[in-house]
Amino acid sequence: MSGRKAQAARNDELILQAARAVFTADPGAPIAAVAEKAGVGISALYRRYPSKEALLQKLCGDGLKLYIEVAERALADESDPWESFAAYLRGIVEADSSSLTIKLAGTFTPTEELGRDAARTSALAVEAHGRAVAAGVLRPDVTPADVALLFEQLASIKLGGDERAAQLRQRYLTLAMDALRVPPAHRDLPGPPPADAELATRWRPQA
Amino acid sequence: MSGRKAQAARNDELILQAARAVFTADPGAPIAAVAEKAGVGISALYRRYPSKEALLQKLCGDGLKLYIEVAERALADESDPWESFAAYLRGIVEADSSSLTIKLAGTFTPTEELGRDAARTSALAVEAHGRAVAAGVLRPDVTPADVALLFEQLASIKLGGDERAAQLRQRYLTLAMDALRVPPAHRDLPGPPPADAELATRWRPQA
């Protein structure tokens, strides 16, 4: 399989991946940055999406669908209440769902389908929360909305490359879970803590 | 006391307050937004600061000095190791120091004095951390750099007005402290959790 069709199909994916990477790193990034990251020209983007807003809506919708998928998978496992809830949290954080949805929403006018999917994610979050509280493994004074804001805080972590940031997000999620779980306990934190050299980049004017 | 001098002195403070509010809310905000918030004209700003960059450096420097002051005050109390450390955390979060420093750094070229003050804050953070660990009240697998990233995460919280955001930051700081303290335990979380209506604003195009 090769030829123009093949390149077009490859570009479809290339562009989406690039857009995800670029816009999660900076929701206000220019469209030219996406094209460059994807290694394609601007027109390759505009052939697929009529406008920047359409591309953002697509990304946001994909993020919501990913959230729904991850949450449903985690909820399907009813054996260990805490482990099921923890898998849900880890999955959402790993998918960086908040970056794809919340941080992009507000930069465009939401569609009706987006609204429906958002309602679904909200329902799933309430379901996961309710089960964990009912099972007595999650402290009852945190609400589903608290968990949502926790996701947002973790999504704000930007340090080093994409993988390093993902690693750090899991590290601080683990820390947060130590505060969430009943009974409270300290578990091993994954990934190395930030090095001084990593933090020092905060003071350099960004590239 | 009245007259032009008095208004000028008042404007000095008005401008700084407005700049703090505007730039912590949006580090990329235009200078005109600061002037409007302060209720003054643009020239009132440019009479005091030669450029936007100079204003940002001033804010950042003030933020560092505030950090140093808060940390030194908390460290001065040696009676209760945990309470001293907790006061340090609460103070830094309340001052929203990360918003004033980290989020503004990188948007301008740092001065030498800024570098020195930053080094001092870093040293204070290490000192506070070291004391708490030595006293056995802080889990030893979190580093000072972890605490710094925790501050950054809390600074990312934006919801409702300034006071509401500050309240939520304290709420999640309290949650985080439950994961940090030795022995682990769940304490009452301050402030009400986010209401659904508050979260729904995430999906509205911003004003």
Place this chain on the structure above:
DNA sequence: GTAGAACGGAACCCTACGTTCCCGTACACT
């Protein structure tokens, strides 16, 4: 009454970015 400081805000200029357009290229079909 006048000189001058402080101010408000319009005007200027430049950068950045979304979108369009033109052209080259290479595949598909004859």
Place this chain on the structure above:
DNA sequence: AGTGTACGGGAACGTAGGGTTCCGTTCTAC
């Protein structure tokens, strides 16, 4: 092989936004 056509590259265009400057006005001090 030749040619029509879809696709992609990237320059060009138009516009909006924002930092800085500048000018006219007001109010104080003497």
